[in-house]
Structures are given as structure tokens and as C-alpha cells.
Amino acid sequence: MNRLLPLPRWARLAAFTLLIVVACLLVAPTGYAQDVEPEGLVPGKTVTYQQTIPVNVVFVGFDRADVDVATFRAGLPATYEPIVRYPAFYGLEGRDMGLRFNFDYRTVFTDAAFEDDFFGYLASIATPGDPTLFQQLYNGMASNVRDVTGPVGYIDGPSAEQWLMTAGRQRLGINPDRSYTIYYINWYDRPDFQFHVYTKTDSPDPDTGYNFGLLRPSRKMVAWGGSHGRTWFYDLSAGPDSWTGNYDVDNADVDGDGEADYRIPVIWEYAAGGYRDPAALSSDLGLVTRYVGVNLLFTTSPLYDPLVAAPGPDGQRVAHIELFNLHRLSNAADWIDMDMIQAEYESFQPYYDWQFVLDNNRRPAPVGVRQAVRIGGGLSEREDCWVDYGTTDAEYYCFFDEHYADFVPEYGPHDYVATVFGFNGALSNMGNVPLGFADDNWRDGTQSYVFMFDGPEIRSSGYGFTTTAIHELGHHFGLSHPHDGYDSTSGVDYDPSGDFYFAWLGDEAHSMMSYIDVAWEFGPFDRDNMYRYEFAGYLNWSNEMLDDVLAHPDRAAVRDLVAAGREHARTAERAFRQWDYLTAATHARLAYEAIATAAQTLGIATPAFATETLAPINGTVPRFIDPIR
Ligand SMILES: [Zn+2]
Known part of the structure; x- marks a missing residue:
């Protein structure tokens, strides 16, 4: 393996540059980063690990005339750089996360055959029942444009997600292993439409046995994703529901905090005389894509480092x-x-x-x-x-x-x-x-x-x-949480209230960090984000320590540890490029363990132990308290 040879830095740089040139000549421009041999550790440098993230947005049941793609795309961010959120509340920068994502959006409108099959599938798995409490409350509103009538279909959310993921791969050319996908759904305009909600009822609380998904009207949903992969759907013809507050079309302030709450209504409320101007649909879906899909599910910022x-x-x-x-x-x-x-x-x-x-x-x-x-x-x-x-x-x-x-x-x-x-x-x-x-x-x-x-x-x-x-x-x-976060483009940190009330939509996903209490595991979004944070973090800590290790007069004594650390770093980087984030985090941690052991052997301080703070007390910062819901 020639990459283990201790080449001088100029030679490695020259070889690296040559590789880039050759790769650029041989492959499509967007693919080059996948094919260049990873550099591994870069002593003394904080590397920003970049990744192009394809985001597929699939409109199922929408006419092209319903959605103005240019308006929809206008609100979408080009990039995302995660930050550590909590220090920012103190006006501090926090550690440089060393990550930058560049988004590559693709919009798709499904054809009639896809829609016939999908809505046929939904109808086939729907269990009929009475309208939910919140659909009844909606019917009781003064300004609702129509009433929800039974029987209402209760549809298993993860099953719908899996159908979409499989069909997306087979019929739309979507690779769910190397991209994120949002499906926006509208069943309403079709003759086979029925009122419906989504459920997940297989995960009672492990201590009390209480089944939130089965028993609570507030857990009948309009969106779901993350049970099977990097897919999330939002059905604007489902509900209305409690969690996103869209059952209430009479009151501007649904959470009682004195601020008008911006919600996304059900699709039939996008109407003349309805809750929302039909022209706002495209920009509303842009808001959900940005402030829920991208910021809260796909590429999030950590609360703590x-x-x-x-x-x-x-x-x-x-x-x-x-x-x-x-x-x-x-x-x-x-x-x-x-x-x-x-x-x-x-x-x-x-x-x-x-x-x-x-x-x-x-x-x-x-x-x-x-x-x-x-x-x-x-x-x-x-x-x-x-x-x-x-x-x-x-x-x-x-x-x-x-x-x-x-x-x-x-x-x-x-x-x-x-x-x-x-x-x-x-x-x-x-x-x-x-x-x-x-x-x-x-x-x-x-x-x-x-x-x-x-x-x-x-x-x-x-x-x-x-x-x-x-x-x-x-x-x-x-x-x-999947309902609060940081918008990288504007620098705004938000919680699901006021202009961002619709961010509650993020809770309708398979995540241990959701409040909706129907899934108790860390889902793929939690995993992707955590693994990428740790991948970039451990490699940058290793870069920092390696600089001191290589400057130490006894560096020869730890040569094998340094070589092992470099090799793990290359494995980590290769896995990161292939979206195998667990392997990336695992080997970044191993790289850190090797380089930190080398540092300790030489008596060099490691960053893990340098955290004490003497900053003054600040009692005015917002707290993140998880209420009993
Ligand atoms: Zn919490």
C-alpha cells in the first residue's frame, strides 16, 4: 500500500494535485470528489469536510399548475454549515464543526400511473374509522371551507413511507442511499379520495405500556418518515391534525403565546375564501423543505458539542x-x-x-x-x-x-x-x-x-x-429536536412558534428526539447527523494533535500509532464520501484514539481534557425544557 510510505509533504501534495487533475479529465465534474484518494489527516489544519447532498422533492398528485417550481426553489438554501447551537445563545461561536453541505435539488412530478398505484395502496391499507377529535374540532370552526366526513382512513405511516421509498427507487431513479427525499402528497383532487390520517401504533411506552400512537387523537398525523430510510413525506390532503395546529382555522394564535402562528393548512384550505391564498402553496412548500426537511431532519445543527x-x-x-x-x-x-x-x-x-x-x-x-x-x-x-x-x-x-x-x-x-x-x-x-x-x-x-x-x-x-x-x-x-433548529443561511435559531410554528411538522418522523411518542429509536436522520458531527470532529481533533506530535523530538517512538491514525482517517473519509456515516464515525474515532494515544505517550495535552470554563454566570439564556405533553 503505497499510501503508507512516509513521502515528504511536497510529494504528497504534488501527487494529490495530479490525482485531482486526472480525475477531472476522466469523470464528470460533480463526481471528482468521490474518486480522489482521501488525504486523511492534515496536521494543524481545521478541515471543512464538504459533501454534495442531493435533495429530491417529489410532488405526488399535484398538477404542474399548482406548484410554481421557480417560486418553490427560490426559498431553498444552497448550503448548510452546522454550528453548535447552545454556545450561540451566549454570543459564543462554539467549536468549528468542520462540515459544509452543498445541496443539489431535483423536483419531480409523478405521473398518473404512479398516483393510481400509490393512492390505490393507501386505500388498500386504510382502516376506516370516525373522524379524529381534531378533525371534529376543525368541522366546528367558524371559517373552515368544508367538513371532514367519515369514514376516515387510518393509514400506517411507515408503510406509506416504505411504498414511496421503493417506488422512488424503481420508478423515479431515486437512490435513497445517497440522497434525501421529500414527497409532498395531494390525494384530494382525485375521485378515489377519502379523508385520512397517518398513524404509528406499534411502540407503547416501555415502562407504562401506554400506547400514545394508538390512544391519543393528538398522535394522528399528516406526515411521516425515517422508519425505513432517508425519506420523509408530508400529505397536505391528510388531517387536519393537532400536532401542526392546522385543525384551528379560526384563531391566529394557537399556542397562546400572543404571537400569530404560521401553519400549513390542509390542501383544500388553499382556496378563495379559505385559510390561505392558493398562490402561497409554492412558497409554503419551500418553507417546509427548508425549515423542516433540510434544517431539522437532513442536515441539522447539534444543540451541544x-x-x-x-x-x-x-x-x-x-x-x-x-x-x-x-x-x-x-x-x-x-x-x-x-x-x-x-x-x-x-x-x-x-x-x-x-x-x-x-x-x-x-x-x-x-x-x-x-x-x-x-x-x-x-x-x-x-x-x-x-x-x-x-x-x-x-x-x-x-x-x-x-x-x-x-x-x-x-x-x-x-x-x-x-x-x-x-x-x-x-x-x-x-x-x-x-x-x-x-x-x-x-x-x-x-x-x-x-x-x-x-x-x-x-x-x-x-x-x-x-x-x-x-x-x-x-x-x-x-x-x-426535529422541531427546533438553526437556519444556516440566515443565521436564525428558531423554535416551533410564531412564524415557525409549522416546524412542529418535524416531530412527525421516526426520531428519539421527537415529542410525538410513537417511536423510541434514533432514526436515520439522528444517525446521519450524529455520525457526520463526530466524523469531522474527531478528524479535526486528530489534525490538531498530530501537528504537535510531528513537532515533538521523540516522534519516532509513536510512528506506528501515527501511521494507524492516518490509515483510519483515510478509511473514515472514504466512508463519508460513500454516505456510510457509521463507518466514517467509527474510523474517525479510531483515528482519534491512535493519535491521542501517541500524544499522551509524548506528554502532549489532548483536546478531550481541555474543557474547564471560568466564564461568568449568565441566567438569561433560553432553556430547553421538555414538557409533559
Ligand atoms: Zn428534548
């Missing part, structure tokens, strides 16, 4: 869950499934050596803990550490930060420990608590501890600790 949670080269990733019982009638440990949490993370990020620890304090919680929980939940304003932060919301963080060593044992010096504090109690002792939140350090947007809440009332809403723990750890390790 995933590399903060990186174990050292020989360290484990530990999830330590410390449970407190605030009443005697139930045992917190009965409402958490550690095996499920562990299995999910071992599947999601198999390149870490995981350790999951449960410490259930069966004895009544200490007075200090009870007091901190009462303050955090708004039941007490007793003076405590929160005073320095200007808000009682900080009490959980500051109390458990001060008393951390009283509860959590020491782990290995190279382990990364994600600590979850869980409280099992009645709301009368906990106050106005959410399901949980992954807090930051109140100084610079670095993740700190996870807090989660359960008890008799919360369980009667359907929630145990397990899914909250997986979701909040998902934030702690970096992931954002």
Missing part, C-alpha cells in the same frame, strides 16, 4: 443514573429499563465502550435534595445557590453541581460521565416539573447534567423514566 462528551482514547462513555425517591409508595427503579437504554445507545453509537450504572436511592431523599427539587419546581423561593443565577430554574444545576461528589462515584480519569439525576415523586412535592431537560453549565453552553421527573401523575400521562432518559441523554450527547 458532541465532542465535549468524548471519552479519552482508552476511556469509557458512562451514563450514571442517580434516582431519588421523594415518596414511599412507589420505587423509581420499577419505572426504568436500563437494558433498553443501554441497547439503544450501543446500537446508536457502537464505537464507544459503554457503561450504564443505576443508583436507586431507596431510602427517602435527603432534606437538601427535597429542598432543591421544591425550589426548582417553583414550590419554594428559599435562599440557596440559585440566587447567584437570578432564577430558581438554576437550582437543580447549582445544587447538584455543588453536591456532585456526595452522590456520584469517581470513574476512570479518561472516562466521560454523563450524569442523570432522576426524581420519583408526587407533583405536590416536585412542583411544576417537565419530563426532563439536559441542562448546560449556565456559563458558555456546555452540557452539564440531565434532570428527569416521574411519579404517579406523570405515569398516568403515559411516561416512565426510560424514554425520558434516552431522549435527554440524546441532547446531552449533542442532538437537537
Whole structure:
């Protein structure tokens, strides 16, 4: 393998340049990056790893006259560069993520044969039922243009997604392994139309057995994707539904925050005298493509820096869950499934050596803990550490930060420990608590501890600790929700309210980070994003360390480690280009382990251990609290 030869840098550069020239002569211009031998590590450089992302937008059941493609395309971003979102709330830049995506959009209108087959399939799998609660509420509106009449078809969302994905590959030439696809659907104009909603009913809560997808009218949906691959559909002729708020055509402010909420109505409301001017359809679909598809599902920005949670080269990733019982009638440990949490993370990020620890304090919680929980939940304003932060919301963080060593044992010096504090109690002792939140350090947007809440009332809403723990750890390790995010082109960070209310659509997807409670796994969008963050992050950390390693007088002693690191980096880069992001993250981590071991051998500091901050407290930054829904 000639790439292992220690060629001088000028020779490698010359060879690299020659390869590019030859490749450009031989292949189509857009393909050249796939064929050039990866460079691997670049000592001392922060590399921006670029990728061209094909985004297919398929209109199923729309006339060409319905959608003005130029207007639709006008709002779409050309590129996306992820940022670490939380530090930005403090006015800080966060680590350079080293990623840039260039979008290549393709729009397709399906033909009559495709539509006959697709809507025939939907009709064949639809289970008839009464209109949903929210369809009935829609019928009761003063300004709805028509009523939803039964029987309504209840259609399995993942099955519809799979049909589209297969047909897209076979009949539209879409390669779902190397692209993302949105299907916009309109059944309404056809004679075989029936009112319908989408469901997913196979995933009850693992602790309570409560089946949100089956039992809750609010989980009857208009969109779905991510159960089978890089495909998401949004059916404008389904619903109306609760989640996206489009059942309410009378009230401008549907969430009561004093702001008009921009929603995407069902297709028949795009009408003269309807909720929306028909001319707005093209730009509305552009908004959904940009602010839901691209920004929240396909190429997202992390809430926290995933590399903060990186174990050292020989360290484990530990999830330590410390449970407190605030009443005697139930045992917190009965409402958490550690095996499920562990299995999910071992599947999601198999390149870490995981350790999951449960410490259930069966004895009544200490007075200090009870007091901190009462303050955090708004039941007490007793003076405590929160005073320095200007808000009682900080009490959980500051109390458990001060008393951390009283509860959590020491782990290995190279382990990364994600600590979850869980409280099992009645709301009368906990106050106005959410399901949980992954807090930051109140100084610079670095993740700190996870807090989660359960008890008799919360369980009667359907929630145990397990899914909250997986979701909040998902934030702690970096992931954002599929309903809030960052728009790279404008620099705007948004949540699903006001002008961006329609971003709730992103929750109708297979993601552990959704609020919709019908799928408890990290889906392909979560995986693609996390793996790309870690791929670019670990390679750039390796680039940084390698510069110091190569400048060290004893560098010969670590020659084999450096060669192994370089080889893993090339494997990672090759896999990244082939959209095999798991392999890319795995080998980027291995490259980091090799180069960090070399650095440690030489006594060079590694970036994993350089995170302490002395920035002043800032209590004015927005918090990401996950409510009980
Ligand atoms: Zn959340």
C-alpha cells in the first residue's frame, strides 16, 4: 500500500494535485470528489469536510399548475454549515464543526400511473374509522371551507413511507442511499379520495405500556418518515391534525403565546375564501423543505458539542443514573429499563465502550435534595445557590453541581460521565416539573447534567423514566429536536412558534428526539447527523494533535500509532464520501484514539481534557425544557 510510505509533504501534495487533475479529465465534474484518494489527516489544519447532498422533492398528485417550481426553489438554501447551537445563545461561536453541505435539488412530478398505484395502496391499507377529535374540532370552526366526513382512513405511516421509498427507487431513479427525499402528497383532487390520517401504533411506552400512537387523537398525523430510510413525506390532503395546529382555522394564535402562528393548512384550505391564498402553496412548500426537511431532519445543527462528551482514547462513555425517591409508595427503579437504554445507545453509537450504572436511592431523599427539587419546581423561593443565577430554574444545576461528589462515584480519569439525576415523586412535592431537560453549565453552553421527573401523575400521562432518559441523554450527547433548529443561511435559531410554528411538522418522523411518542429509536436522520458531527470532529481533533506530535523530538517512538491514525482517517473519509456515516464515525474515532494515544505517550495535552470554563454566570439564556405533553 503505497499510501503508507512516509513521502515528504511536497510529494504528497504534488501527487494529490495530479490525482485531482486526472480525475477531472476522466469523470464528470460533480463526481471528482468521490474518486480522489482521501488525504486523511492534515496536521494543524481545521478541515471543512464538504459533501454534495442531493435533495429530491417529489410532488405526488399535484398538477404542474399548482406548484410554481421557480417560486418553490427560490426559498431553498444552497448550503448548510452546522454550528453548535447552545454556545450561540451566549454570543459564543462554539467549536468549528468542520462540515459544509452543498445541496443539489431535483423536483419531480409523478405521473398518473404512479398516483393510481400509490393512492390505490393507501386505500388498500386504510382502516376506516370516525373522524379524529381534531378533525371534529376543525368541522366546528367558524371559517373552515368544508367538513371532514367519515369514514376516515387510518393509514400506517411507515408503510406509506416504505411504498414511496421503493417506488422512488424503481420508478423515479431515486437512490435513497445517497440522497434525501421529500414527497409532498395531494390525494384530494382525485375521485378515489377519502379523508385520512397517518398513524404509528406499534411502540407503547416501555415502562407504562401506554400506547400514545394508538390512544391519543393528538398522535394522528399528516406526515411521516425515517422508519425505513432517508425519506420523509408530508400529505397536505391528510388531517387536519393537532400536532401542526392546522385543525384551528379560526384563531391566529394557537399556542397562546400572543404571537400569530404560521401553519400549513390542509390542501383544500388553499382556496378563495379559505385559510390561505392558493398562490402561497409554492412558497409554503419551500418553507417546509427548508425549515423542516433540510434544517431539522437532513442536515441539522447539534444543540451541544458532541465532542465535549468524548471519552479519552482508552476511556469509557458512562451514563450514571442517580434516582431519588421523594415518596414511599412507589420505587423509581420499577419505572426504568436500563437494558433498553443501554441497547439503544450501543446500537446508536457502537464505537464507544459503554457503561450504564443505576443508583436507586431507596431510602427517602435527603432534606437538601427535597429542598432543591421544591425550589426548582417553583414550590419554594428559599435562599440557596440559585440566587447567584437570578432564577430558581438554576437550582437543580447549582445544587447538584455543588453536591456532585456526595452522590456520584469517581470513574476512570479518561472516562466521560454523563450524569442523570432522576426524581420519583408526587407533583405536590416536585412542583411544576417537565419530563426532563439536559441542562448546560449556565456559563458558555456546555452540557452539564440531565434532570428527569416521574411519579404517579406523570405515569398516568403515559411516561416512565426510560424514554425520558434516552431522549435527554440524546441532547446531552449533542442532538437537537426535529422541531427546533438553526437556519444556516440566515443565521436564525428558531423554535416551533410564531412564524415557525409549522416546524412542529418535524416531530412527525421516526426520531428519539421527537415529542410525538410513537417511536423510541434514533432514526436515520439522528444517525446521519450524529455520525457526520463526530466524523469531522474527531478528524479535526486528530489534525490538531498530530501537528504537535510531528513537532515533538521523540516522534519516532509513536510512528506506528501515527501511521494507524492516518490509515483510519483515510478509511473514515472514504466512508463519508460513500454516505456510510457509521463507518466514517467509527474510523474517525479510531483515528482519534491512535493519535491521542501517541500524544499522551509524548506528554502532549489532548483536546478531550481541555474543557474547564471560568466564564461568568449568565441566567438569561433560553432553556430547553421538555414538557409533559
Ligand atoms: Zn428534548
